[in-house]
Amino acid sequence: MALQYQIISVTPFQQNCSLIWCDQSMEAAVVDPGGDVARIEAAVARAGVKLTKILLTHGHLDHVGGSAELAARLALPIEGPQREDAFWIENLAEQCRMFGFPLVAGFTPTRWLEEGDRISLGQEVLEVIHTPGHTPGHVVLYSRSAQLALVGDVLFAGSIGRTDFPRGDHQALLDSIRLKLWPLGDDTRFIPGHGPMSSFGEERQSNPFVAD
Template identity: 50%
Template sequence: MPVTAFQQNCSLLTCTQTRKAALVDPGGEAEKLIEAVEQADVTLEQVLLTHGHIDHIGGAADVAAHFGVPIVGPHRADEQLIQGVAAQAAMFGTPGVKVPTIDRWLEGGDTVEVGTLTFDVLFTPGHAPGHVIFVNHAHKFIVMGDVLFQGSIGRTDLPGSDHGTLMKSIFQTVLPLGDAYQFLPGHGPGSTLEQERQGNPFIVQGFEG
């Protein structure tokens, strides 16, 4: 569900067996997202965050408050980014964004449950210091946030970002999952790790580090 001028891919993860769900990266347009969740006829149990940039957390506080659910993630290394969301909002001309209260910080190696679905948490800094991704091995599916895109990678010209760290996350944490994994990035269309390994110019040129 793309939201705001950033066209950020907010996603609703749903367990078809239990109809329990999690909303990932509600970056804004909270009313639109609330309506979508209610129309989906699911029980929202949590809001998950991959990292602390405004286009991924701008609607988190409002959505969590409406449904009375906890906000889970990202890694605590993004705490400063999240606390500074008002400054981010002013920078991008979107005032009035509320600072979300994080109920559970995540570490690499943690898991989150959505009904009967289990998602492994992998720590993937670089685009943001506390970026995490959510990996479901049973369905070979990744909620990627802004680590890897179709044909590109996350920006590293933002405060707290680092190109070398991001490439290390991609080559040492993401790609070893295997070619068969599909992913939904934070912006734009989905892809597979095989497609990106073969055709993404940032990956094809390799990484030394």
């Protein structure tokens, strides 16, 4: 029994949307569907999984842009991010204008996620970790069984998330990484919102922003 995953690159930002599923029940979730909904649906069909929910790490357009369309087409609940990111989701139209994106439909998450919440996916469980800094309501989704974290835009291979957006906080971001992610263990691999996967151990050694 294990959590399986596939990374789907979406939007002109080349954002990592993740399809994750329990290989026992084949129950699946899409994490951060930023756009290109047809591409996401094709990946779901190829994997032969049953999509049951949409999970969001934070409220930026390139991570949530396809959420309303995907939820409407497949009658899916949207879970996350933490409610401090509500202002980003409420301002989706403004984000579309700012980044020159076609207008996307707005939405309200079915469930806001909080520190310590658990998300079931068949026999797999994801733990919710509130990691403010890049945005105030950012969350990381962690699978203890797979030693895998979906970290959105908190941490990247060799870099960290931007904090120059409204309500970004550089020190809060560093604290989120060092105090909340590092304790999960050096062997934990992570899928970032952009770019290649890495491990916490690798970043503790070589990441110029947060190395020990």
